[in-house]
Amino acid sequence: AQKITQTQPGMFVQEKEAVTLDCTYDTSDPSYGLFWYKQPSSGEMIFLIYQGSYDQQNATEGRYSLNFQKARKSANLVISASQLGDSAMYFCAQFSGSARQLTFGSGTQLTVLP
Amino acid sequence: NAGVTQTPKFRVLKTGQSMTLLCAQDMNHEYMYWYRQDPGMGLRLIHYSVGEGTTAKGEVPDGYNVSRLKKQNFLLGLESAAPSQTSVYFCASRHPPTGTEAFFGQGTRLTVV
Numbered sequence: 001a002q003k004i005t006q007t008q009p010g011m012f013v014q015e016k017e018a019v020t021l022d023c024t025y026d027t028s029d030p031s032y033g034l035f036w037y038k039q040p041s042s043g044e045m046i047f048l049i050y051q052g053s054y055d056q057q058n059a060t061e062g063r064y065s066l067n068f069q070k071a072r073k074s075a076n077l078v079i080s081a082s083q084l085g086d087s088a089m090y091f092c093a094q095f096s097g098s099a100r101q102l103t104f105g106s107g108t109q110l111t112v113l114p
Numbered sequence: 115n116a117g118v119t120q121t122p123k124f125r126v127l128k129t130g131q132s133m134t135l136l137c138a139q140d141m142n143h144e145y146m147y148w149y150r151q152d153p154g155m156g157l158r159l160i161h162y163s164v165g166e167g168t169t170a171k172g173e174v175p176d177g178y179n180v181s182r183l184k185k186q187n188f189l190l191g192l193e194s195a196a197p198s199q200t201s202v203y204f205c206a207s208r209h210p211p212t213g214t215e216a217f218f219g220q221g222t223r224l225t226v227v
Contacts, residue, residue, distance in 0.1 A: 006156075035216065045204065045218035052214070091156060093216070095208070100164050101172065102147055102208065102216055104157040 002027050004094050006105035013082045014113050020067070021077040021108045023092030031097030034075040036066065039107075040088040048090075051075060079110075087112045116140050120205050120219035127195045127226045135190040135222050137205030145208045146188040147172075147216070148180060150201040157204060163188055195226045 003026040013019040025034065036048040051059045051066045059066040067076040079086055092105040121136040137146060144165050149157040159172030161180040169180045177199060179191045188207075192199060202223050208216040 033214070037218075043202065043221055045206075047215045047217075050214040093157075095210075095216075097210075100145065100210070101159060101162060102145075102206065103159060103173075104149070106156040 002103040004105035029096045033095040035093040118219040137188040139207040143207035143209040147206045149204045
């Protein structure tokens with residue numbers, strides 16, 4: 001069974017600093033994908049970044065990058081130059097090619113301090 | 115381009131009543147998912163579908179049924195609503211194997227009293 005673990009229920013970061021949100025996954029499937037989503041207080045799910053298991057390089061999207069360490073089964077999200085608007089809940093998710101489920105972690109509440 | 119649309123956005127049910135939530139996507143995606151999100155928690159998978167006419171159970175399927183008669187629609191049914199089913203429900207769709215994003219609906223806030 002797939003399992004996604006986010007061990008940081010809450011994180012604080014000063015504006016303009018970088019922050020890393022942790023995510024570990026567990027799958028025996030060689031083909032899988034990892035996602036990060038942002039959920040602001042308004043409730044919608046906003047896609048941030050995707051990493052495929054066969055991708056050679058870490059994914060980047062603007063201020064977001066995914067630190068993919070396959071051997072450690074970790075897929076941490078790095079947000080550079082934090083902004084006040086980054087305050088939200090962040091979810092890591094895994095898609096398994098064989099199970100075809102899309103499974104989410106419990107989330108990390110990020111608060112950016114002015 | 116509407117993406118993923120959930121109907122209704124809000125609903126209040128009495129215990130024991132039934133209802134159906136509709137998820138419609140216009141992106142020709144194969145995979146569709148139903149989740150529930152309880153306050154302060156992550157998304158838990160209820161049921162999912164990997165194609166028209168197919169459905170499968172997720173992590174928390176009890177008390178729910180689903181149908182995927184048409185590729186673009188994924189219906190979630192509550193036969194006899196219980197207060198424990200008070201939650202926000204999200205639908206998502208994705209197109210494998212090239213899809214690098216799962217698209218979400220705006221959510222349905224359901225209260226069972």
